[in-house]
Amino acid sequence: MKPSVCLILSFHDRAVQYEWFIEKALEQQMKLHFIFLNPEQWHIERYVRHRKIPCLFIKYNSKKDIPRATALIYQYLFKNKIDIVHTHLFDANISGLTAAWLARVKKRIYTRHHSDFHHRFHRGAVKYDRYCNRLATDIVAISKNVEEILINTEQVKKSKVHLIHHGFELDAFKNVNTEEVEQLRVKYNLKDNHPVVGMISRYEKGKGIQHVIPAFQKLLKEYPNAVLVLANSHGSYAREIKAMLKQLPDHSYREIRFEYNLFALYKLFDVFVHVPEYAEYEAFGQVYVEALAAGVPSVFTLSGIALEFIEDRKNALVCKYGDSSDIYNALSEILSDSSLRELIISEGRKSIAHKFSMNLYFRKLLNLYNYTD
Numbered sequence: 001m002k003p004s005v006c007l008i009l010s011f012h013d014r015a016v017q018y019e020w021f022i023e024k025a026l027e028q029q030m031k032l033h034f035i036f037l038n039p040e041q042w043h044i045e046r047y048v049r050h051r052k053i054p055c056l057f058i059k060y061n062s063k064k065d066i067p068r069a070t071a072l073i074y075q076y077l078f079k080n081k082i083d084i085v086h087t088h089l090f091d092a093n094i095s096g097l098t099a100a101w102l103a104r105v106k107k108r109i110y111t112r113h114h115s116d117f118h119h120r121f122h123r124g125a126v127k128y129d130r131y132c133n134r135l136a137t138d139i140v141a142i143s144k145n146v147e148e149i150l151i152n153t154e155q156v157k158k159s160k161v162h163l164i165h166h167g168f169e170l171d172a173f174k175n176v177n178t179e180e181v182e183q184l185r186v187k188y189n190l191k192d193n194h195p196v197v198g199m200i201s202r203y204e205k206g207k208g209i210q211h212v213i214p215a216f217q218k219l220l221k222e223y224p225n226a227v228l229v230l231a232n233s234h235g236s237y238a239r240e241i242k243a244m245l246k247q248l249p250d251h252s253y254r255e256i257r258f259e260y261n262l263f264a265l266y267k268l269f270d271v272f273v274h275v276p277e278y279a280e281y282e283a284f285g286q287v288y289v290e291a292l293a294a295g296v297p298s299v300f301t302l303s304g305i306a307l308e309f310i311e312d313r314k315n316a317l318v319c320k321y322g323d324s325s326d327i328y329n330a331l332s333e334i335l336s337d338s339s340l341r342e343l344i345i346s347e348g349r350k351s352i353a354h355k356f357s358m359n360l361y362f363r364k365l366l367n368l369y370n371y372t373d
Contacts, residue, residue, distance in 0.1 A: 002029070002030065002031050002371070003031065003083035003084055003107075003369065003370075003371065004031040004032075004033060004080065004081060004082050004083050004084070005025075005030060005031065005032055005033065005082075005083070005084045005085075005086065005369060005371075006032075006033040006034070006035060006076075006077060006080070006082045006084070006085050006086070007032070007033070007034050007035070007086050007087075007088065008034075008035040008037070008073065008085060008086070008087040008088070008092045008095070008096035009034065009035070009036055009037070009038075009044065009087075009088050009089065009092055010036075010037040010038070010060065010088070010089045010090065010091035010092035010095075011037070011038060011060075011089060011091065012036070012038065012042065012044050012088070012089070013038075013042040013043050013044065013258070014042070014043040014044060014260055015044060016169075016172075016262065017166060017167065017168070017286075018044055018047075019044075019047055020167070020168075020169050020358050021167075021358075021361075021362065021365075022047070022048065022051055022053065024358065024359075024362040025362075026051065026053075028366070028371075030371070032053050032054075033053070033054045033055060033056075033076075033080060033082065034048045034053060034054075034055040034056070035055065035056045035058065035073055035076060035092075035096070036055065036056070036057050036058065037058050037060035037065075037069055037091055037092055037095065038057070038058075038059075038060060039059065039060065039061050040059075041057055043260070045057055054080070056072070056073075056076050058072050058073070060091065063091065063094075066091070066094055066095050069091075069095040070094075070095045070098050070099045070102075071099075073095055073096055073099035073100075074099040074102050074103050077099055077100060077103040077105055078103045082100075082103070082105055083105065083106065083107060084105070084107040084109065084369050085097070085099075085100040085105050085107070085108050085109065086109040086110070086111070086369075087100075087109070087110040087111070088110070088111050088113065089113055090114075090128070092110075093110045093132045094128060094131070094132065096110075097110060097132055097135040097136055098135065100135075101135050106137070107137055107138070107369065107370075108135060108136050108137045108138070109136060109137065109138045109139070109140060109368065109369075110132055110136050110139055110140070111139075111140040111142060112139055112140065112141055112142065112146050112150060112283065113142065113283055113284075114146075114283050115143075115145050115146050115149055115280050115281070115282065115283040115304070116149050116153065116280045117281075119149075119153065120280075126154075129154065130154060133150070133154060133156050133160075136160070137160070138160055138161075138162060138368060139156065139160055139161050139162065140162055140164050140368070141161050141162065141163050141164070142164065142165060142166055142283055142284040142305075143163075143165065143282075143283060143284050143304050143305045143307075143308065144163065144307070144308055145279070145280060145282070145283065145303075145304050145305075145307060146283050146284075147161055147163050149280070162364075162368055164361065164364045164365065164368070165284075165305065165355065165356055165360075165361065166284055166286060166289070166305075166356065166361065167356060167357060167358040167359070167360060167361020167362060168286075168289055168290070168293060168352075168356050168357070168358055169358045170293045170349075170352065170353065170356070170357065170358075172263055172293075173263055173266060173290060173293035173294040173295075174293065174294070174295065174349075176263045176264055176266075176267050176294075177264070180261060180263075180264040181264045181267040181268065183264075184259070184261065184264050184265060184268055185268060188229070188254050188256065188268070189254070190227060190229075190254070190268060192225065193225050193226065193227040194223070194225055194226070194270065195223055195226050195227075195270035195271060195335055196226070196227050196229055196268055196269050196270050196271075197212075197216060197219070197226060197227070197228045197229065197269070197270070197271055197272075197273060197331065198229045198231070198265075198266070198268065198269030198270075198271070198272045198273070198296070199212060199228070199229065199230050199231065199272070199273050199274065200231040200232055200265070200274075200287050200290075201230075201231075201232055201274065201287070202232045202234060202235035203232075203233060203234055203235035203236070203237045203238040203241045204235045204236055204237050205236070205237045205240075205277070206276055206277050206278070206281045207235075207237075207274075207275075207276055207277075207281075208275035208276050208277050208301065208321075208322065209230070209237075209241055210237075210240065210241065210244060211275060211277075211322050211323065211324045211327060212228070212273055212275060212324070212327055213228070213241075213244045213245065213247070213248070214244075214324040214328075215324045215325070215327035215328035215331060216228045216248070216252075216253075216328075216331075217247065217248060218324075218328045219328060219331055219332065219335075220248070220249070220252060222332065222335075223335070226252065227251075227252055227253060227254060228248070228252060228253040228254075229253070229254045229256065229268065229269065230245075230253065230254070230255050230256065231256040231258075231259055231265060232256075232257070232258065233255035233256055233257050234257055262290070263294070266290065266291065266294035266296055267294065269291075269294075269296045270296075270297075270335070271296065271297050271298065271299065271331060271334050271335060272287070272291040272294075272296040272297070272298040272299070273298070273299045273300075273327065273331070274287050274288060274291070274298070274299075274300050274301075275299070275300065275301040275319060275321075275327060276301055276303035276304070276321075277301075277321050277322050278303065278321055279302060279303050279307060280303070281303045281304070282303040282304025282305070282306070283304055284304050284305045285303060285304035285305050285306060288300065288304070288305055288306045288310065289305070289352050289356050291348075292315060292316070292348035292349060292351065292352050293349065293352060295345050295348070295349065296345075297316075297317075297334045297340075297341045297344050297345055297348075298316045298317070298344070298348070299316065299317050299319060299327060299330040299331055299334065300316045300317070300318055300319070301318065301319050301320070301321050302318060309351055309352070309355060310351075311351075313340075313344075314343075314344065314347050314351075315344055315347040315348040315350075315351045316344055316348065317330040317333065317334060317344070
């Protein structure tokens with residue numbers, strides 16, 4: 001008999017990786033369930049219900065809701081005889097793993113989506129990471145970065161940690177409907193602008209946006225019609241970022257809080273930038289893979305998954321951490337050198353073709369689940 005698998009997610013709106021996973025799971029006729037801890041019934045839940053997968057919505061706003069959420073999750077797991085629980089993100093980990101342990105679910109898995117963030121910035125939260133490490137029978141490390149923190153810093157047994165990179169339907173970034181791209185170009189008033197410099201980063205200090213803005217300001221002297229597009233334009237560092245943006249001409253930047261059509265969004269960009277401030281900042285950094293899959297020549301600093309496959313002047317241009325001048329020089333070179341652009345676009349796609357496929361990711365998860373007929 002096939003085991004029943006329940007994914008528990010907190011604070012997820014739209015994440016296409018789960019949609020891809022769902023389609024693979026349905027092909028395998030997996031006995032799949034979902035539990036959502038969200039303030040509202042967001043996109044991912046609507047997608048799951050549309051695909052007629054059993055699920056539970058728990059209205060969840062903050063950690064004060066953990067006791068109630070844990071009780072409701074326990075009831076669901078027990079009633080539906082769930083065999084495997086797999087949790088994603090901090091609140092889901094705490095509530096879901098606790099409920100799964102109480103319900104005597106034998107296979108309790110969580111995916112570690114952050115690296116050393118708590119050790120570096122919120123020492124008081126490290127005890128919760130260690131709590132989840134104890135309750136879990138298995139932990140998915142999404143990069144070697146995360147794997148090293150779990151094993152070396154938090155002293156988790158190696159046998160409990162499984163390195164499984166995120167998976168992507170890479171062709172979805174390549175084969176994008178032209179009409180959808182043009183609709184976004186009109187929506188964000190980009191028809192007369194070139195080049196478009198794109199970023200998809202929350203407004204957090206460690207993302208390094210504050211180093212890109214001065215670089216872009218200098219680039220405007222060469223390209224007066226250039227536009228800086230800042231997607232996911234919210235976060236704890238928003239006030240500082242917005243103050244810096246006021247130094248730019250109003251017509252030279254666009255802020256986008258959230259865009260559902262991720263694939264068309266990448267096609268608006270002539271060059272992409274992602275420059276975290278240090279190597280451990282990103283647990284993974286999906287934009288490293290997405291930008292290359294979309295064929296956008298990119299400027300990076302090395303953090304998270306980039307440490308494992310990005311090579312300077314081969315599949316991207318790599319900058320020093322926190323160096324606006326270096327970022328400007330890289331942007332200027334990419335925009336002025338067509339041969340370099342063609343090289344890093346071509347090599348970029350080659351470098352991710354097999355390492356980050358959705359098929360590989362799904363197979364590794366099935367192995368972790370011991371999922372057999």
